[in-house]
Amino acid sequence: MATSPSGLPIKTIPGNYGIPILSPIYDRLQFYYFQGHMDYFKSRMTKNNSTVLRMNMPPGNFISPDPRVVAVLDAKSFRVLFDPSKVEKKNTVVGTYVPSQSLYSGIRPMAFLDTTEQLHSSLKSFSFHLLASRKSHFIPAFHKTYSSLFDSVEAKLASSPVEFNSLNQIAAFDFTCDAFLGAVPSEVIGPSASKKAAIWLLFQVHPIVSHLSKFIPWPIEDLLMHWVPLPPFLVRREYKALEEFFSKAGESLLEDATSKFGLSRHVALHNLIFMTTFNANTGFKVLMPTIVKWLAHAGEELHNKLAQEIRSAVKSSNGEITFNALGKMELTKSVVLEALRLDPPVENQFGHARMDLIIESHDMAFRVKKGEMICGYQPLAMRDEKVFENAEDFIPDRFVGDEGKKLLEYVYWSNGPQTVVPTVGNKQCPGKDMVILVGQLFVAHLFLRYDTFSAVHDGMLLLEPRMFFKSVKKASHK
Numbered sequence: 001m002a003t004s005p006s007g008l009p010i011k012t013i014p015g016n017y018g019i020p021i022l023s024p025i026y027d028r029l030q031f032y033y034f035q036g037h038m039d040y041f042k043s044r045m046t047k048n049n050s051t052v053l054r055m056n057m058p059p060g061n062f063i064s065p066d067p068r069v070v071a072v073l074d075a076k077s078f079r080v081l082f083d084p085s086k087v088e089k090k091n092t093v094v095g096t097y098v099p100s101q102s103l104y105s106g107i108r109p110m111a112f113l114d115t116t117e118q119l120h121s122s123l124k125s126f127s128f129h130l131l132a133s134r135k136s137h138f139i140p141a142f143h144k145t146y147s148s149l150f151d152s153v154e155a156k157l158a159s160s161p162v163e164f165n166s167l168n169q170i171a172a173f174d175f176t177c178d179a180f181l182g183a184v185p186s187e188v189i190g191p192s193a194s195k196k197a198a199i200w201l202l203f204q205v206h207p208i209v210s211h212l213s214k215f216i217p218w219p220i221e222d223l224l225m226h227w228v229p230l231p232p233f234l235v236r237r238e239y240k241a242l243e244e245f246f247s248k249a250g251e252s253l254l255e256d257a258t259s260k261f262g263l264s265r266h267v268a269l270h271n272l273i274f275m276t277t278f279n280a281n282t283g284f285k286v287l288m289p290t291i292v293k294w295l296a297h298a299g300e301e302l303h304n305k306l307a308q309e310i311r312s313a314v315k316s317s318n319g320e321i322t323f324n325a326l327g328k329m330e331l332t333k334s335v336v337l338e339a340l341r342l343d344p345p346v347e348n349q350f351g352h353a354r355m356d357l358i359i360e361s362h363d364m365a366f367r368v369k370k371g372e373m374i375c376g377y378q379p380l381a382m383r384d385e386k387v388f389e390n391a392e393d394f395i396p397d398r399f400v401g402d403e404g405k406k407l408l409e410y411v412y413w414s415n416g417p418q419t420v421v422p423t424v425g426n427k428q429c430p431g432k433d434m435v436i437l438v439g440q441l442f443v444a445h446l447f448l449r450y451d452t453f454s455a456v457h458d459g460m461l462l463l464e465p466r467m468f469f470k471s472v473k474k475a476s477h478k
């Protein structure tokens with residue numbers, strides 16, 4: 001038997017694509033409505049007894065040209081997707097479907113660009129500049145927005161459980177824009193600002209989401225959302241409002257983009273909109289309810305430990321949440337990473353093989369042909385039992401201490417290992433550090449304010465768990 005360079009036996013990739021057109025449609029219904037994402041991947045992995053296999057990736061016909069992928073579902077094979085010399089990531093951010101450029105005023109935002117495209121490098125440098133130059137605003141902007149969110153939770157809790165997601169949708173967009181631009185969209189555009197952003201988002205991702213509303217029967221939803229693209233002109237008004245807001249509030253960043261990074265104002269503006277609204281805001285829209293879900297699941301004992309760690313770190317920073325104080329919150333950080341490990345907000349990554357490749361799982365190797373689409377599913381890769389003990393369980397202190405830190409190499413939520421740094425030469429999320437910081441800020445605010453809380457998980461919204469706060473117990477001492 002032929003072997004890979006590291007000595008693993010090379011095997012034919014198991015799995016198949018079924019009958020053209022019919023199987024991809026059947027698979028789509030399984031993925032969205034009957035099996036769900038996790039079971040869709042897991043059942044095929046089990047059936048083929050392999051973590052590298054051929055399968056269709058929804059949405060499939062007719063909205064995407066080719067649903068056939070090679071799925072990589074363990075912690076080792078997944079890593080091929082992080083190697084820009086092996087995979088091309090042009091137009092792969094939403095998967096096998098490519099949204100119309102009309103949604104972005106005719107440009108292709110950075111997330112759609114491959115590392116070999118010159119513009120990718122200039123735009124990524126601009127994103128680093130944005131994050132570095134605005135870093136001192138992150139903590140105050142978060143405090144302002146999320147203190148007010150918790151005021152609302154408390155006020156509403158007096159009468160009934162409070163849905164967190166709708167409050168967080170507004171807060172995430174206000175916070176992100178305030179942090180990046182120093183302007184609050186719900187004040188400038190009005191109370192519908194975050195809804196406008198959400199509608200624009202829907203026009204980009206509708207083929208890859210389901211369960212938009214419990215009032216729409218699934219066959220109707222499938223027909224409306226998964227067969228043809230929604231026409232971009234229907235969202236022009238919403239996008240125009242965002243464009244005006246970013247154009248004014250982002251003036252000084254846009255000047256930097258042209259003078260320091262050689263970008264045209266047009267390209268910089270629409271990238272600024274995309275980066276803030278799609279990348280960052282959507283990420284936070286999903287991250288916070290995910291953290292609430294796991295904290296609620298873990299219960300009071302963990303809450304006590306977190307409260308202790310957070311309050312003592314803040315006390316030693318003169319009663320303020322500072323970068324220094326956050327640096328001392330090891331358990332808090334581990335909780336955020338564990339939530340991201342179990343429920344990464346961006347589940348799938350994609351890339352085309354740049355050349356004929358050999359992909360290795362833990363015990364086998366497989367040949368992939370140049371041009372084939374490789375698709376990773378993070379929730380399985382990060383629950384790989386060969387790497388993580390009790391991989392399905394939420395273990396709050398999993399990443400604490402030296403042994404815990406060794407596991408960071410297998411935490412992939414940012415489209416790269418947690419131990420790797422985003423650069424202009426890779427496709428790793430430039431917001432990687434900010435995301436952990438914001439997750440920590442969220443947990444810190446919760447437990448500075450409350451000794452404990454309870455919340456229930458009631459199904460899924462588009463991308464995130466729907467969470468209801470049921471009770472909060474105010475902090476007994478700070």
Ligand code: HEM
Pocket residue numbers: 089092093110111112113124127131275279280281282283284287344345346348349350413414415426427428429430431432434435
């Ligand atoms: C919870 C929050 C976030 C999550 C889960 C997340 C996740 C990701 C992932 C998985 C990718 C790679 C997508 C792919 O190519 O397959 C990515 C790329 C990207 N993210 Fe994030 N992100 C988050 C927040 C942010 C923030 C705060 C920023 C702010 C600047 C940001 C900006 C970007 C950009 C610009 C890219 C494209 C990078 C490139 O093309 O090289 N993201 N993010």
